[in-house]
Every structure is written in structure tokens, then in C-alpha cells.
Amino acid sequence: ERADSQQAIEALQSRMRQQQVPVDFWQARAVRDAAPQLSEQIQGGLFFPRTGHFLDPFRVVGELVHAAKSSGVQFLKQRVEGGQLSELGVSLITDQGRFSSRQVLIACGAHSAKLTAALTGKKVPLDTERGYHLMLPHEHGRLPFAVTSLERKFIMTPMTDGLRLAGTVEFAGLDSPPTMERAWQLHRLSKGLFKHDLSAEAATPWMGFRPSLPDSLPIIDRVCDGKVLLAFGHQHLGLTQAAVTAEMIAQMASPLIGAQPHSLPATAPYRLDRF
Numbered sequence: 001e002r003a004d005s006q007q008a009i010e011a012l013q014s015r016m017r018q019q020q021v022p023v024d025f026w027q028a029r030a031v032r033d034a035a036p037q038l039s040e041q042i043q044g045g046l047f048f049p050r051t052g053h054f055l056d057p058f059r060v061v062g063e064l065v066h067a068a069k070s071s072g073v074q075f076l077k078q079r080v081e082g083g084q085l086s087e088l089g090v091s092l093i094t095d096q097g098r099f100s101s102r103q104v105l106i107a108c109g110a111h112s113a114k115l116t117a118a119l120t121g122k123k124v125p126l127d128t129e130r131g132y133h134l135m136l137p138h139e140h141g142r143l144p145f146a147v148t149s150l151e152r153k154f155i156m157t158p159m160t161d162g163l164r165l166a167g168t169v170e171f172a173g174l175d176s177p178p179t180m181e182r183a184w185q186l187h188r189l190s191k192g193l194f195k196h197d198l199s200a201e202a203a204t205p206w207m208g209f210r211p212s213l214p215d216s217l218p219i220i221d222r223v224c225d226g227k228v229l230l231a232f233g234h235q236h237l238g239l240t241q242a243a244v245t246a247e248m249i250a251q252m253a254s255p256l257i258g259a260q261p262h263s264l265p266a267t268a269p270y271r272l273d274r275f
């Protein structure tokens with residue numbers, strides 16, 4: 001939007017290129033051609049040609065559950081309240097009684113610290129960066145792809161159910177009530193980014209807990225003689241990193257299933273004992 005952002009955008013482009021992320025610089029004309037509803041004030045942008053996004057994350061999860069059930073996975077919906085190691089594995093205390101298992105995976109997002117401490121004795125410095133979105137159900141066809149504003153620092157994503165405005169970081173822990181004003185603020189932030197302002201009619205606000213560790217890397221590990229697997233702390237990128245995390249965990253859970261068809265990241269940066 002602003003001419004003085006040029007330096008920031010060049011720095012971002014060069015950082016991305018160093019990480020082998022394909023990225024192109026677009027002048028104002030190219031932005032207008034691709035997204036004609038954006039304001040003429042926009043002076044340029046970075047286009048990430050290899051980036052995609054989910055149109056309906058809930059449906060994706062539904063399909064995964066369906067596929068898992070079809071291959072014999074059983075789902076139990078219980079709140080885990082505590083647990084301990086046993087001779088043969090792990091014993092969990094849930095809101096519906098006790099549950100024993102040879103191996104458990106802790107993947108409770110920002111709520112993972114308590115069970116990790118109970119099973120491994122390790123206190124992980126896990127906190128939550130609370131984030132918000134505002135779903136605009138009357139906004140369809142405004143953008144051909146997700147657009148982030150460099151200056152305003154939030155993202156607008158076209159989805160099946162409308163346009164989703166998302167962003168903000170709030171440090172307020174797991175228990176305090178959501179500050180939904182932060183979600184509504186995203187609509188005000190969008191003013192001026194389009195030729196015509198976005199409609200907030202029937203908009204719905206939402207808050208979620210990003211699970212974050214001080215070095216911005218997740219914990220993906222196999223500990224306690226293989227009785228406990230860990231996969232949490234994916235901060236702002238849990239959806240992006242879900243598939244590769246799942247492959248790493250599958251490998252740790254069943255090392256005998258053989259190597260994945262493509263190489264997986266080295267596990268050392270993600271170990272529990274770095275804390």
C-alpha cells in the first residue's frame with residue numbers, strides 16, 4: 001500500500017528465496033489484473049505460486065475421520081485428565097474412567113503441557129498465542145487467492161462459506177474469555193483495501209489457541225522407551241505442518257513400516273530434551 005514498504009517487501013522476498021520458497025514480485029498492474037476488486041492504492045505485492053489453502057477445513061477433517069474409520073480406526077471422545085506410565089505402557093485417567101494403552105500420542109495443541117509433565121516429568125514452556133478470525137458469509141468472489149496485507153498484518157482467505165479475515169496475537173492464557181472485539185477489529189482493518197468495503201452482515205467471530213514454544217518449533221518426539229509420542233507446539237502453522245508431522249509420528253510409532261517415499265525432516269530440532 002505504501003511506497004515506504006518497498007524495502008520491507010524486498011527483504012521478505014530475499015529471505016524467502018534463501019529458504020528456497022518460490023516467490024515473485026508483482027507491480028501494481030499485475031496485482032490489479034489478478035485481483036481487480038482490491039483498491040487501486042495497492043502498489044505491489046509478493047506472489048507465492050506454490051501456496052495453496054483449504055476452502056473448508058472442517059470438511060477436510062470430516063473426510064480424514066471417514067477415511068480413518070473405513071480402515072478400522074476407532075474413535076473415543078473422552079477428556080484426558082491425567083495419566084502415568086505403567087509397566088506395559090501408559091494408564092490414562094479420563095472423564096469417563098481409566099484407559100490403558102501400550103503407546104499414547106500427546107497432540108492436544110496448547111493443552112499438551114499438563115499431560116506431558118504427568119507422563120514424562122518434563123515441564124515444557126508451552127504457551128498460547130490466541131488468534132481470531134471473522135467469517136464474512138456474504139463475501140464470495142472478492143479474491144482469487146488468500147491475500148495478506150504487509151502493513152495491516154492480517155490475512156483474507158476466500159473459502160466455501162465466505163471470506164475469512166484472520167490474525168492478531170493475544171497472550172491471555174487458556175482460561176480467560178475471548179476478546180471478540182479483536183475479531184471485529186479485523187473488519188475495520190480491511191477498510192480501504194478494496195474498491196468497495198466488505199460486508200460484515202451475519203459475520204461470525206472466532207478465537208483459537210495457537211500452541212507456541214519459545215523457539216517457534218514444535219515438539220515431535222518419541223520418549224519414555226517409546227511409550228509416549230509427542231506432536232504439539234506448531235504455533236501459527238499447525239495446518240500447514242500437519243501432514244509432515246503425521247508422517248514423522250507414523251515413522252516413530254512404527255519404525256518397522258519402512259522409510260517414507262520421500263525424505264522427512266531430521267528429528268533433532270524437534271526433540272523434547274531441547275528444553
Ligand SMILES: Cc1cc2nc3c(=O)[nH]c(=O)nc-3n(C[C@H](O)[C@H](O)[C@H](O)COP(=O)(O)OP(=O)(O)OC[C@H]3O[C@@H](n4cnc5c(N)ncnc54)[C@H](O)[C@@H]3O)c2cc1C
Pocket residue numbers: 078079080081107108109110111112130131132133166167207208209210211231232233234235236237238239240241
Ligand atoms: C486465527 C488463527 C488462524 C490460523 N491460521 C492458520 C493457517 O492459515 N495455517 C496454519 O497452518 N495454521 C494456522 N493456525 C494455527 C493452527 O490452527 C494450529 O497450529 C493448529 O490448530 C494446532 O493443531 P493441534 O492439532 O496441535 O492443536 P488443536 O488444533 O488445538 O487441537 C488439539 C485437540 O486436542 C484436544 N484436547 C485438548 N486437551 C485435551 C484433553 N485433555 N483430552 C482430550 N482431548 C484434548 C482438543 O479438543 C483439540 O481437538 C491458525 C490459528 C489461529 C488461531
